[in-house]
Amino acid sequence: MNEAASGEGRAQEFEKALEGSYSSVARFEGYDRTPVEKLQHFLHSSPAAVPLIVLIASLVVFALVIGGRFFSPFSLTLILQQVAIVGIIGAAQTLVILTAGIDLSVGAIMVLSSVVMGQFTFRYGLPAPVAILCGFAVGAACGFLNGWLVARLRLPPFIVTLGTWQIILAANFLYSANETIRAQDIEANAPLLQWFGNNIRIGNAVFTYGVIAMVVLVLVLWYVLNHTAWGRHVYAVGDDPEAAKLSGVNVNRMLLSVYTLAGLICALAGWALIGRLGSVSPTSGQFANIESITAVVIGGISLFGGRGSILGMLFGALIVGVFSLALRLIGTDPQWTYLLIGVLIIGAVTVDQWIRKVAG
Amino acid sequence: MNEAASGEGRAQEFEKALEGSYSSVARFEGYDRTPVEKLQHFLHSSPAAVPLIVLIASLVVFALVIGGRFFSPFSLTLILQQVAIVGIIGAAQTLVILTAGIDLSVGAIMVLSSVVMGQFTFRYGLPAPVAILCGFAVGAACGFLNGWLVARLRLPPFIVTLGTWQIILAANFLYSANETIRAQDIEANAPLLQWFGNNIRIGNAVFTYGVIAMVVLVLVLWYVLNHTAWGRHVYAVGDDPEAAKLSGVNVNRMLLSVYTLAGLICALAGWALIGRLGSVSPTSGQFANIESITAVVIGGISLFGGRGSILGMLFGALIVGVFSLALRLIGTDPQWTYLLIGVLIIGAVTVDQWIRKVAG
Amino acid sequence: QEVGACLITKTDTNPFFVKMKEGAVAKAKELGVNLKTYAGKIDGDSESQVAAIESCIADGAKGILITASDTAGIVPSVKQARDAGILVIALDTPLEPADAADATFATDNLLAGELVGKWAAATLGDKAKDAKIAFLNLTPSQPTVDVLRDQGFMKGFGIDTKDINRIGDEDDPRIVGHDVTNGNEEGGRKAMENLLQKDPSINVVHTINEPAAAGAYEALKAVGMEKNVLIVSIDGGCPGVKNVEAGVIGATSQQYPLLMASLGIEAIKKFADTGEKPQATEGKDFVDTGVALVTAKPAEGVDSIDVQKGLELCWG
């Protein structure tokens, strides 16, 4: 029993040698950084900085090249209008992508919600506010379905939403019978549906309610993501779901709430879409998923989840808007716009990857 | 120095106790399995079995419901024709997805290659074989670009190909000046371009060369993936790139070769597309990326890489083809087809997830 | 000061729009109009067209020429442009309602459909009463061109159209079915294959345009049926007329996109100079740019021009 006895004394013999060693568990190195490293570090700690810089730079360049036709209150607020729907959908996409998911069904949910708002008013004669509520309910239900499949059945979000995208879009066409509800009819009978098309003018600047909704939505979500427990949990789930679960985050409930909220936001986009188009058209929103993902990516949000700022998404959407309008005003073939957006996407992640090296 | 001396003897005292213990490093449990578990295990070890069963089941059901109009050599080979392009593109997509990537640019590469084949013949008067080679070169170059961005710059494949998709498609429109080359002109001056449109008839069954190309391609790739070192490395890279690298696989070179080969296969699809359409049209193939991913997913190949069989992709593509045609014949609104395909996608991964539990 | 103008087409890949654009660009150069051109990503992409209209407003354009993808959905944006004092002219495809634009320069699409319908009926003669007809249409949202041509064909062929503003409410047993093509080859082929499966005895095919017809022909050829089926189409582009000559297409209603474009540019120039808006053709609510049936096999009682003449007038 001599062995047990020696075990009973404190540490093993050789561990006594530790007494003279540094007492910290580990150390930090704080050497002088080169300017490049400082820049990397700054950009790393402010994830929305890169897209903001790109946005400002492109505004400046195009203002110089094109002049007043571009750099006018009218044109600049027009960009906001053109970006509003993508910005709202992008907010939904951001939430989902922060949880390391992806939502290909956002556009479909948006259109279905707007169709429900329209058809419930015109086909069944419900009062507009009730029809709008029904639209929101449908959006939330679609989002909930996505969330349920992802959280409960643990299916990959890409595949789930690839499936629900087709299902929801098909349901939309079947239900709407492809009928466009004309703007004139809406204006006459249910102007509330077009509410987001109203605007506030300040001189030549035109701010539609849709634009204001987008900005307010993004700011509110920014607050929620950064200053509430729910928001921190969104990041934690995307960062490492297993760790989040073990740390006491109810991952399933978080995923359900994130996808459902995303569905609700898509419904909001659907309402705003009626305001923008005037009419209810079941064929719109075909590219909303790709466009929102593009905004998120250019905005520097990681597709692997857990990193990035929703403000970045807004800047990303605006960058695309600025390029599109400016190139149109310059009069280049629209294909050049797509080409440039492709280059921007790849450029954005390249920079992002470069910045991320600092974390190593 | 007594401590060092005792360390010099063999094991620590207490480890001697091991002598009477089992000598194996670890054990395996081999208890009787329930039939459900046996099924799970069988399906787990043969990843293409589920899509094959679904395919056969749907053939049987539709044959019973629709009868001879569907279950005829003619109709069945028509499905093959409709699936040929997606099947070829799907082979490229499979390679990329097995490495845990994804390629959104497949359709764009296909169209650009077919446009190059056509324009080089008609605009520059090159002999058709040379123009076709140029088309392949362009396809390979596009694939190489994707591979370079993924392997060298370590950018996420989804984002890289989201960018190159737009870039290649825009380049295609700009280069082709959106001109369609008429089938009759091709027939008169460069019939080789339409070669894949030729067919072999056996009774009522019509096998176009495009269909034969698809089947041969899939079989060859199946062989390569399962019976050559390169193929095993594709799986290893997708399974765990870090482990593959440390085990002596040149991961960068593998990624480059996979994306380049995928580009080449897309060019083949571009050639086959001319055979199918007769003409060269820069607008075709818009949905080839989604359709090929759908085939891969229904085919039971994991989007996380490293798992699945290319035969599954082929069955997946055929399932979609069978459903599309059968539902048409039943006379349902085409939207029901999309809806059902959405359900199929989600069903496929649900089954897959259930099977995968066995690995735990 | 230079006059600014915009041309917004459905796509920039359909040869019809490619030519329309070329014509407009040439005319604009001649008249000293500064023209910018825009297009949707695919036929049916209305949002890109909305964005294009907005850019034109921002750009201070005097006039907009548009071939609308979603003829009802685009109306509010058009109104916005007109409110900003811009002359908006619908080319090729009337808006819903047609007077949402200042003017429409288009083929009489109903007539275009009627012509090919009549020709098909006359060519079949007695067999017309047991014909099996496939309709290869445009997009699911049933834009005006699509409805006018589809229903026009029925009118010409002698089918009861029921509601003439709606495709698909007919019950004539000769109709095998309708399918959409997005107005391109790939869609044409797939739609034809699908309808053939529904009923392999199809012997008449109405196609929305010539790219769709080319796709349909490939599908028929693949099953060896190209000889037994009458394909009719609308467009009259040079490739299409050559296809008429080659027997691929039985007859096509020729449209004149270059005329639409040049008339459109002229109208904008005139509007910019004098403030005067174009007047509709007598008895119609649009400016008819004309239509002629091109066929190598003229039929009794249907006016047509021959391939030679068609080739002289064709575009693209």
Next chain:
Amino acid sequence: MQREPILTARGLVKRYGRVTALDSADFDLYPGEILAVIGDNGAGKSSLIKALSGAMTPDEGEIRLEGKPVSFRSPMEAREAGIETVYQNLALSPALSIADNMFLGREIRRQGPLGRWLRMLDRPAMEKRARDMLSELGLMTIQNIGQAVETLSGGQRQGVAVARAAAFGSRVVIMDEPTAALGVKESRRVLELILDVKKRGLPIVLISHNMPHVFEVADRIHIHRLGRRLTVIDPKDYTMSDAVAFMTGAKTPPEAAVAA
């Protein structure tokens, strides 16, 4: 030692596909003690701990905390009941800050309407408390409590995980191989932490493959074998060799020990 166990489990069963990880396992932890759990790789130690801490729901069996049956459906519920766990894989979110990680799932909200209505977090308060906890445990070489966990070394991360458990555990602290990847010095530090926690009166469950460490700090040793508790021994009565022999099946423990 008081004879009323604080945490007990009876007949826990957990199956994963073809593997039975827990095969009717029992468990008892008494107040104020350090209970070591040892066993071969794959014996089911981590599974047992996951069942006790709500990270996994056993297929069968019963768990009691202070005599009352409990059934935790998530780690959150176990924590609310005062059971804190340091998992084998640490369970920290790399991109979140140290403070965020320490308070994940139990964030402090602002006082007043900002907190009540806008649910705003009280960052300064959390950062202050996090700093206090780390210094209390002698871990305050970390300059910036707002830095992301991924920028910490392995040892520092371990420190954060242990500090979190030690600070919030009000009834039981469980540690699954807290020193497996640590060096000699870092391991020592963690052992001292464990003794500190014990001094504060909290019982601790320690899983480890390191026999000298186990025999150094444990009051009792739970030996796990083939998914169940083989026996519990007192380190004063048995040698390391005995423990290893029991654990690996080289020797059978005497009946008496089982009742220990």
Next chain:
Amino acid sequence: MQREPILTARGLVKRYGRVTALDSADFDLYPGEILAVIGDNGAGKSSLIKALSGAMTPDEGEIRLEGKPVSFRSPMEAREAGIETVYQNLALSPALSIADNMFLGREIRRQGPLGRWLRMLDRPAMEKRARDMLSELGLMTIQNIGQAVETLSGGQRQGVAVARAAAFGSRVVIMDEPTAALGVKESRRVLELILDVKKRGLPIVLISHNMPHVFEVADRIHIHRLGRRLTVIDPKDYTMSDAVAFMTGAKTPPEAAVAA
């Protein structure tokens, strides 16, 4: 001991962003010896090993194998030169079979045209050799050499990784903490394996935090500290306490030891 080192490194430097993992590190391995490498967490041991085995390219410095300068651009190249490594994280592909894993990157092709032209793999040959290797090392409790590695327990996986290195290493075998996550029994088995390999005449580099193990098997001990070799000691001349004191900076090694 023969005085001509088989593998040497001089002045290796590697920086990761803000961290200097290797700070002008030296290294010497002599034929037939077991060289242990010890050091604190984050001292740079794994980085050193990665540089030697081609898994990472150092920013500066020179590596020589049998006196000839080498610069491996990938683990493949190091393997071809006869250096086999068991990495800290094992480096096995979970979905591939045991045989596939063992031959990954050095597959055997069929004889004749099937192999030459169709590049067909010789599955039976590889499976047979894999089985032989595992049994030779006493690891043949695995029934099915074709089963996926992910279905193996941690201990079995470790066995596969070690067997692969031992079987293919013709000049040097390197093992980075091969027993960190292993139980007492499993660790013992791996130590025996290491001694087996040594008996076959191959030199071995062993990284470990387990002092008793290190002192048991090592012929010489390389002490790594702050990214560089602090000293090399003979376990017969120093105690574990000395080693720990050097490694943690509590004591400074005598000049003489550095030259060892």
